[in-house]
Structure formats: C-alpha cells, structure tokens
Amino acid sequence: MSRGRVPESLLAGAASAVVAWPLSTLFTPNTWIRPTLAVIAVVVVVGILVRMATTSWVLVMLGQLAGVVLVSGWLYGRGHLWHGLPTLDMVLTFNRLLVDARLTVQNYAAPAPTNRGIILGIGLAIAIAAIIVDHLAVMRRSPAMAGLPLLTAFLISASNSGDALNPMYFVAAGGVWLLMLGRQGISSLRRWSTTVPLSTSGRRSSEDRDGAYGYAAVGRTLAVAGLVTAVALPIVIPHLPTRYLIDGLGRSADATGFSDGQIGLKSTLDLTRSLNNPSKAPVLTYTTNAPVLTPLRVGVLESYANDQWRPDNPDVRYSKRPQVDLPRELDDSIPRETYRLSVDESRIEAPQIAAPTPLVSGDLDGVAWGLDRQTSVASVNRSARSYSFNYLALNPPSGALDQPVEQATGALLPPELQVDPASEPLVRQLVAEVVPEGASRIEAARAIQNYLRQTGGFSYSLQLPETVTNDFGQSERPDAISLFLRSKVGYCVQFATAMVMMARESGIPARMAIGFLPGSADRGTYTVHASDAHAWPELYFDGVGWLRFEPTPSGAQNTVAPPYSLAPTTPDSSDPSTSAPSATARPTNTRPDGANDPGANDPTTTSGTSAGDSSFLGPQARTALLWVLIGLVAGVLGSLAVPLAARTRLRRRLRDAPDEATRVEVEWQSMVERLGDLGVIPPRGSTPRQAGRFFQREAYLEGEESQALIRVVDGVERSRYAPPGTTVTDVRPDTHRVVRAVAGVRRRKDRLRAAWWPSEGLLEWRERREQLVRTVRGPWDRWQERRADKG
C-alpha cells in the first residue's frame, strides 16, 4: 500500500474538496456538492490504484482523466452513452451544458441558481484541480507547489462573490494544505536512514538527541501563527479594490440580463430567464448640464428568434474625428437643445460605450470611435474610461409624429417589422383590442405603451412564472412573449419586447434598445450601477428617426416615459413628480430603402466582437489568445538569445586568440562548460588529465570517442605546460565528438538545458551587461575622478 501513498492521496483529495467549499456561497442550492465529491473521490481512488501498479506519472494522470470522463459521463451524459462509454454525442451535450453554465455565471449575481451545466462545470474544474494537486503533492512529493493550484481554485471560488468571505473557508483550506506539508515533511524525514528511533507520539522522547522534536514544534507554531496572521491581518490593513479572476457572478447580472460590463455587455437577451439580486456594482459616473436626464444607450437589437434577441453585425468605421453626422431623416424643424454629458470611470469594455442619443460630437480622449451605419449605435475600438459627448435633446411636437402606419407589403418584411411567429396570433389579437382602428403612428404607440404601463394590469417582477393556466385550467408553457402577455408578470425586457412586437404588428418599425437608466445623483455627479441596466423599445418615425418609448411601469426602477409618448390630454398620473419628462429621441441611420438585410435574420452570424452564446471565447479570451501567441513568439525568440550568445562568444574568442595554444585552451574551456551544462562537472581542482578521466567514467566513453577525449586532453596539456615551440594540434573536431558522445548518454532534460540555457551564453550576457554598465558609468566616474583631482 505504501506505493499507492494512500494518506497523501487522501489529503490531496481533501484539499481539493475544501477549496471547492467556498463555491457554496456562489451557487444555490448546493446540489453540486455530491457529484463534485464523487469526482474527487474518483481522482483519489484511481490515483492510488494506478500508483500501486506503475510509477509513471503520465499513466496516473491519464487514468485519472479517464476516470473523471467516465464518471462525469455516467452522471451527466445519460442517454448519450454507448455501453457506458462516452461518445461524440456526449461531448456535444457537455458543450451545451458548459455554454449554459457560462451564461449562468455571466448573468447572475451570487448566489446563482445551480443547474446541470453548473454542476458539470464545477465538477470538471475541481476534478482538473484535484488531478493537478494529486500530481504535485503525491507524485512529485512537493505539496508546497500544490499550494498554487489550490490557491488558484480557492481564489476563483472565493473572489467572485463580491463579499467578504467567512474566514472559516480560508482556515480550512490553509489547514489542509499545512497538513499536506507536514505529512510530506514527516515521510521525507522517515526516509532518512537512521538508527535513532523517531518519536511517533509527537512528544519529545528520550532518544531525540538531534532535537527533531524542537524543529517540529517550531514548525507547528509557525504554521499556526501564519494562519492566524492571515486571518487577523486583513482587519488592520487597507483593502484594495477586488480583482476578479473570471467573468460574472461578482459583478453579477442585472435586471435585464446583461452583465455590468467590465468584460463586456452581453448583447443577447433571453426572455425566459428569471433574475434575482441585481448587483450594485458601479458601472460609470457622469456629470451633465441637461435639466432632464436621458438613459444611456449601449446597443440595439433587431432580430428576435426562439425567445431571444440577437445582435446584428456591426458596421462601424472608427476614427478620432470629434464630429459625427446627424441622422439623415431628422427634420430641421424638430425643436432641439444641445447638452453635454461627461463620463468618468466607465467600466464598459470596447466596443461598447454608453452614450445618449442622438450624438453631435464626442471627445473620447484619443480613443477612435464611430457610429454604426445601420443602427447609429456608438462604439469604440478600445475601452474608454472617461469621455464626453454633446447630444441633442429632441422634443418633437405631436403633429410631427402624427403619420400613418406602414402597411405590410409582401411576405418579405424588413427585420424591424417582423413579428415573432410563435406569439403572432396573441399579439395580433391584443393589438386589435388596444389600438383603435385607423390610429396614426403616435396614437398607436401611445396606446400600446399605455396598455403595458397602466391599463393592462401588468406587474413588474424579476421572478418570471414558469407556466400559465390555459382556458382548460391546465398549466402550460408557451413561448416567452405569450407567457408574458398572458401571465402579465415580467421585467423591462419582457415589457419592451411586448411593445416592440405589438408596434411591429401595428405597422410601426420597432427595435429593442439596451443600456442604462440615468442612475442616482450625488452632489451633481450621477452614478450608474449595474442594477440600472435597462431595456426599452425604439419606434421609427419619419422625419424624426427612432424614438424611445417606455412601457415598463415605474417599479423597482425609476422609469420615466418621454413626454411625446404620453397623450397630450391625459397627464401621466403615475409620474406626478416628473414636471418635465425627459425628451429624448433616437434618430438613426436606418437602411435608406428599408430593405431586408440578409445577415440580420441569421442568428448564427453574431458579431465578431460581441459575446455570442455559442462560443466559449469571448473577446477577452481572443485578446488573451493573441497575447499568448505574441508571448510564445517572443519566448521562442528570447530562448534563442542565450544559445546564440554562447556561439558568438566561442567564435569571438577563437578569432581573438593570438596563437594555437590559446585556441586549444578556449576549445577546452568551452568543452568543459558544455559538458558541465550536460551535468558532467569534474571536481574543482582537477587537472586536465583527471577531468578527462572523469568525463570518460561518467559518460562511459570508449573506442573512438575515448581516443578523441585523450587527444583533447593531450592537446590541452601540451598547449598549457609543454615548452614553447611544441606543436599544438587543433582539437576542435575532437571536442565536438566528445560533447556529442557525452550528450548521447545524458537525460533529455540535461540535453535541453545544455542546448537552450548554456552557461557560456549566460556568461556572455553578463559580460555584455557589465560592459554596458561600464560604458554608461564611465563618464560619471571620470568626472568624479576629475573632481577629486581638483579637490
């Protein structure tokens, strides 16, 4: 059993389990614990069994991986297995589950709901951590190193809740790690051959002549003191802002289902998802001279399919010009005022940027930006922390908006008029109820907004109902829009979507806008939190452009309907405090001919820079990949620096050698260095002859190679010690032969080190550095000398 190293393996498994413990603060309910423990147990047991059979760490790791794959297949891939073995189908299933888990992590604030994807994700991640910990702590016998993966796993689970973690998690993890260290230390000590019996009780025994007990006691005291200090010290030292290792959770999600944006706003909206506990993390702060605040728009969505809004391909030309063109369709007769809005500490990542609309000019502090030619959404090519925009506040008179609705012409509708087919009957029915016959555009829009906001009996809630009762008293689950229209419970995404669909059904081009509500003020500075994220519909009016409407009732969020959206004769009773409702409109460059953009309907052609839900690699991951590639190339080039320096050094010294004897000496020194790199280092005081014998013995040289070595040694002796005038032969071919022969019997590790990290190369670099230092310091030293002379 000692080959299996059972106690160490169990401790390593326990450590992996303990560092997963803080995850219980991030996910609820704790259904993930049991499968994760099962996976860890598999890693431990397989590790012990394989170790008893073999000493190869590769086999152990492979066995553990295979065990993890099998078990996770049995646990999560049921129905996708072939006689209990994983199949390609299972891999696809796993991918789906993991995508699901990723979305959950991105969208929810802690604690996020535990679903199958989360369980699988945690299980696999902890399994990989457990394998690495097992490898380091048990196979490599260095539990100190195993502390790094443990710490990483611990930090990932600990740092993403955004709250201070209960110290008991840390104490538990640290304690198990110290146990591993202690266990390894004891077993290393036991391996020393000694005739003195060791105290097994942990108490000082009378035989303990070496005072090993004393050291052990000191070690224990230090460990405990370290733990206590680690727990106690944070109370007195100042805290730095939290840095998150992975996206999501900590920064959490918000009411509309996209994250607050240090990594990037998710531009996909899923209507089926409930939300809870929106984060209070600040997204940006701004100041403005506008008397009435306007929401800040981040993006717009036009394509809706399968209960989800999907982004379109961006079409932006970035430049650093401050001016942008106003929307073409904006009529000069519309009353307008220009205001300025300055943003500080924006955490929204490129290409997204929060901006009011419509924009006149912007100052982004050197960051190139532009407006999307299709949607007129502002975007940047790298994140701008602080920027300012000048924008127009429009207040179109009712007359300008009083225009007829568009009639559906032909089967092929532009995307901003397409109604989701699954809910179209219900929407059509509602439109018929709500919108009076022959109403103009603005009248229809006002009617729909009024219906959703006040008269329809809708209520605002972040928790979505799972089902609705149909006419027969049975529970059923229709598509998301129908579910909302029938249950009349939802949050801004549902309200906005319903208004978009109803407007489209009435013949008004409509689209979905996402962004942030104006936020809360503190002495003239407004702070937008993640919980201020919002979604609203935008409707198109000829001569004005896209105008914002506000169907979401003023519930948890302080949503204010713009004045033009309210019937002139009916004051908005729900917003008595709003003396001057915000006047905003969003004219954009719609497609001039209203033609269908073929890419817009294709859900798979998500934008290259926005986070699509079908790809694991977000923009940040792609950037990271780029950096990794750049790093790799730099690393390869850098790794050539030392071997090349070694070659240069040898060539230069051979060239500079005044006579053949010196050349032989250089060759000999180079050979000794290279053999030293290969791990064959003769004793310090060796004569050439002794070194030669040492090389021969260590590298088992014989035959021609041995002769070559003897010739080299002879050449060196003659060049060094023979009377002047003795003929000295070139030993270069022989040194090469000897080095090759020695390299042939060394381990690959030694050969690699000798090839990539030759000590001669290091010496060369050191000399170059010293020379540089001398060159740089030379004038200074001379000046000092001169001054000293004068003095």
Add this chain to the structure above:
Amino acid sequence: MGPAAGDPTKGQPVQGRYEDQTNGPVGAASTAPGAPAGPESLLSLPAGSPASLSQVTEVAGRLARAMNSVIEGKPDVVHTAITVLLAEGHLLLEDVPGVGKTMLAKTLARSIDCSVRRVQFTPDLLPSDITGVSVFNQDVRDFEFRPGAIFANVVVGDEINRASPKTQSALLESMEEGQVTVDGQTYDLPKPFIVMATQNPIEMEGTYPLPEAQRDRFMARISLGYPSSRAEVAMLDTHGQVSPLETLTAVTDAATVSAMVRAVRSVFTSDAIKQYVVDLSAATRSSSALRLGASPRATLHMLRASRAHAALEGRDHVLPDDVQAIVVNVLAHRVIPTGETQLARRSTAEVLQDLMRRVPVPAAGR
C-alpha cells in the same frame, strides 16, 4: 617483522662509528670528494652531459626493478625514493621498527655503483664523526683531513633521532649546503649526494625528534607501512636463506645518476605549473586546518620533485598531475596540523588531499 630483521649481512655496525660499504670495486671506497666513482659501464655517460629522457626512464626502470626485488610490494615507496634521488633531495624514512626502512636505504645505495656510508646514530655520536676531523700527521708535520661519514654518494643515517641535536645539525647542515667546512677548510661533497635518514616515531625515550626546521630540509618523507600478507609470505620465501641484498648488483653508477639529475633539471616547467605550486603552498599557509604551512623551500622542493616525477614518466614538461603525485610526500612532514585537526583524527595527508581538490589548476593564460 620486516625485511630488515632478516638482514644478516654485516651485523650491527659499531656504535658511533661508520662503516664503509662500497659496491663494486673496493678501490672506489676511498674516493676523493667530488670524483665520480666506478668504472664506465654501458649505461654510464661522460661527466657533465645530461642523459636523454629515454635514458632516464630506462635507467630508472632498472633501478626500480632492482629495488622492487628486495623491497617487496612497495612500488610507490620505491618510486618516491628514486624521484627524490633524481631531484637532488634527501629522504626521511619514518616508520615503526622492522618494516624495512634501513633495508630500503641500503637497497637504493647498493643498486647504484657508488660510495655508500651508513651511520648508526647514537647519543654519543659527535659532529666530527659526521663531517670528519683534521689529524696531525707526524710524517708531513701537518694537519691532515680525515673525511667523516658524510663523504659518500649515498649516506644512510639510521635512527637519526637518537643522536644529539648538535650532531643532527652537523648532518643537516652538510645536507643543505653540499659541502663540509672543517678548520676553515671547505670540502665539497661528492655528486650525486643523497642522505636517507630513518626515524622511529614510536620509541621516544632518549630521543631527539627532528624539529620542524630540520625536517624541512628533507625533500620527502616516506612511511613504508606493513607489507600485505602476500608480500610478507613472499618475503619469507626470498629472505629465508639469504638476504636478497647480497645478490643485488648495481644497475647503474654515480656518473649516470648525475647525468640523470642534470636531465631532470632541464625538464620544462611552464608558468602555469609554477603558479600552481605556489598556489598550493599558499593554500597550506591559509588553511584553517594547518598551524604551519609550507615554506618557500617546500615550494622549491615540490617543483624539483615534480620535475623528477615528470622525467620518470618520460615527459619533458611538468603536468599538474606530477605536482599532485608528489605533494603529499613532499609536504606532509613539513606542515603542522592544528589541534582541531588532530582531535578530528585527520592526518596531514588528508588535509593536503583536500587542499588539492580545492585549489584550481591554472590554465596557460593566467
């Protein structure tokens, strides 16, 4: 019991007297100082011309074979003795009684066809017994110099630590200077000239151990040690009936040895080797394990011994390996270990080996 115990040759010499032991023609015994002794043999060379290196190795090989036939199982010791002979040094044999110290000395002496004198040191031996004395000759009515025991090519000083310091000094002075001064008259000692003194470190009663300053004059100290059991059995065979010393004939003569010595002098020592020898001496002086380090004379002796060692290998230049081969024999009796070293039961030889491992071998370009 060593070979010396079975030596029945001449019996013990008279105490306080010296005996003449000449090999070859008797007439050579009463040699005038400095005159080469013995007839011209095949191997002998004209006086003053150095031998070639191949001759050196050849003759040294003969010498070693002849000595090894008597001193069984001790080729290292024999090699050191020949090295010291060729390096113009003197040899101190220090070991327990009966392991063949005297035997070694006599064997070397007898293998060379030259004048040999053996002095048994006793407390009442006088300096004049060593150096010689001027006696008034009635016939010529003048003082006539009677040379002492020192006037020989090979002088074997037995149990040197039994003599009084005064007498020891007389011997050591002539060893160092290669000449004797009596009554204001200076007499040169013959060439080659080697003193082989034996010393018994066990019996300390009534002895005067050589002080450090005087031990320093000996180029090398050898301990023979007990023979291996096989060598001891072989010794019983060969020494049973008659001493092998009896049958030993000279394989070379004084002139040849002188030529060899000159050849050794011409062995090249590069600057790197000189530096190495100096480094080694310096290391003994700075070593924390030694109370007294090597003297400059020791440095000189090391270099000369290294030359001889290289010549015996047939090489015309000295390698660091030559130096390392002779370091322990040349330095071990000169350095004094500290109390800690003695308490740790480390011998000076071990300390010196340790130093050799640490002193780097200088390369040519130093």
